[in-house]
Amino acid sequence: MGCQIGKTNQIQIRSKYNNLVGIKFQEAIESSNPQLKQLQHQWNQFEIKDFTTACKFKQSDPTRFRKYLMNGALSSNRWLLWKGSLFVENIQESGCYEALLKTSQNQFDSDIEKDLPRTLPGHQEFNKKSQALQNVLKAIAAYNNDYVTGMNQVAGFLLLVNGMDEEEAFWMLNYLNINPQFKFLQLYQTNDSQNSGNQFEFVTKLLNIFHKHFKSQMPQLYQHFEAQDITQYCYIWKWIFSLFLQTFPFEVVLYFFDFMIANNILAIISLSLALLKHFQSHLLKLDQNEIAQFITKLQECSDVFDRSKHSDHLCVEQIIIYATQFHEQLGFSKLEETLE
Template sequence: MSEFQEQLLHADEERIKICRKYLSGRNNQIIDQWEDPDFGLYYKIDRYGFIHTDKLSRDFDEQERKEKEVEIQRAQKWLKMVKNWNKFKETNREKLQRRIYKGVPDKLRRSIWLKLLNIENQMSQPSDNKNEPSIYNKMLLLGFKYSTEVRQIDNDINRCFRDHEYFRERYSTKQQQLFNVLVAYSMYNMELGYCQGMSTITAVLLIYLDEEEAFWALNTLMIDKKFAMHGLYIVGFPKLMRYLANHDKILTKFLPKLKKFLDKHNMDSVLYSLKWFFVIFVERIPFSLCLRIWDIFFLEGERVLPAMAYTILKLHSTKLLKFKDMDAITDYFQYKLHKNFGYTDNFVIKTLEISLNELRTRKMDLPPPSDNIELPKCELGTFIEPTIEKKLGLRSSCFSDTEKNVTDLVIARSEENGNSLDVIDENLADEMSNLNTVTNISDYEGELSYMDDDLDDEITYTNSHQNRKSLTCTSITSISEDRRSISTLNQQNFEEIVKDDDGEYRFKELISNSIDCNT
């Protein structure tokens, strides 16, 4: 056997070993003590399932209690809305939007996400043969056999939301589901494969959705034009680069003093905003606020991202300007804002609405469109032969041209930011008025009430009203057109694998058998 064959065999064995562990779950295997975090001393699980090792403050409890109370009051209205979703969507869009901005009751989040991401339609695709496994199951089966991303996915699951009750235990049911969804998706969309960040996104989806639903939700986020996160994650991160450039422009225009300050401290936005865009603010702002952003993101699409990034900086500008070094600034962005954002969720959402409106007026709500296509070029479900290095699980030796360009671009960015201090001066005067806007909203905060829909109409500041009008122009889902291509999957490939099944379809065993065949 040649050395190459040996290495390939080793890589295969490793993949199979990992897949087996996830198939077995927590039972039927010895789990190294090292794999499970020690939470013997935890005090409390918050309403979203996160475990806090510090005792939560009384304020925190009080806030949770209030939130729940409001949600119970609203639940009836929401239930009605979910029941008549299609009708409601057509005739009462404005109300739907208003309600989502005010906060989806946590109990109904699952139903609302399923609706907003059009999951049910994607899952109920007609199939010719009832015994035939779903696209998801086919992809999962293929993924277990061929995915070259298994190692990376396993690594990331091992450190994803380990402070959450669902993901705390190694190989728990949710960890298994997370593994399955990511492995299956790495096969379904092979141009993208797997990129760090996707595990976090999928884990949040799995807190609310079931396995197969999460798969389709992930797919929607990646390939639906409304979100098109595919371009964020593929090699070279083309969409991220456009977002960063736009973000810099927004700062130069609206927060020039802060921009100058951040540049002076070499705080390139690459250093603080990557997670904002990659994982939609998860672990950078408190989870309750993050969910509200996700709800609005699902409704409005990607323009929420630049607006929220701007909102964070707008709200914290005064504080940030006082920091003396990069260390303090980084700490603030990475940890402090996650622990305590300093403003109530409702207030942040109101500010976000204003930001959306400001950016839209200046046509900066989205970066200029890309010259290149940032969506999958091949049909989804097409098998793309991985490179030898990928099969072996080794880093490729050379940087591709795309990668080289990105490196140059990032270097150029930081140099340019150093040189752009003059342009910024011109915008400084504007910034003062922007900061005033923020102060103005805080005047309103005490008066705003989120207890009832009808009160909404009485909120007086005009920005928000204009904003809502323009919100009605955006579409809720545009995925159904895109889904057509999926039905023409590369059938042959899957049939080869599923053919042996004699009538009754037993998926788990099938996978087990198929990896056995490989060994």
């Protein structure tokens, strides 16, 4: 039950979504989780008709808009809410995407080619060489004169959510890459100076913030991890570096992205702390091997909207509640101050 499931079940869970995109992809997740339908009715969500409606909603009542998105968007609203939250449509340059695709071969083409089959493995859309994904990544590389492995996972996920609309995925990824509130591009960049040892500087900064608050907020669990020699590479490094895309099932990542887009890059830390708090009582009972096995199996969880009180059961609703508390109490809305 919960996270206590095996590889066969993981394949069955993935098979429900691995040939779907857009609204059908999201609706398949919703329909397989009856508890989620109850939650969305409880949250009194309403239909967002278009981008203008989403923007007006944010401008007229930003607090309610943020809460509305953080609680988990309806599938019919999600992409419009993401665009409205980021005002993505306002930064689109007419004709720019088409022009970028016509650029001659650049230095990043071979790296992009290698990443195509490694994107969201198991989903039918990316089992083959996805032309849509290749186009988005080529345009991103040309626009920023930079490409780093890791962008492909985010680009692929955005394409799944929006129904393979290349241009909209491009502009949203570009915004998330360079906007000071998100800086996704910096997650994957290394500092090549001799003094830095080729470290992921921005990820290291986020890791330091995480460890500081993990130690202060959950000292007993922190000490238990130290005693059991659970290093950051067992879990938090992967959570941050992949934006949860390679460590949790799609139905979890959708709602984590809702939460991140409603806030900022530090939402990754809030969600990570929330996950540990949610599983704290269970993790305290486990030794090193059991902890490592449990963390690995988080990507296989099913019934992630179940409100049952199992200490080893992943409940997205409860994690979002904890993450909201951490984000507000730890001052993560003040991004620049926290990153100093």
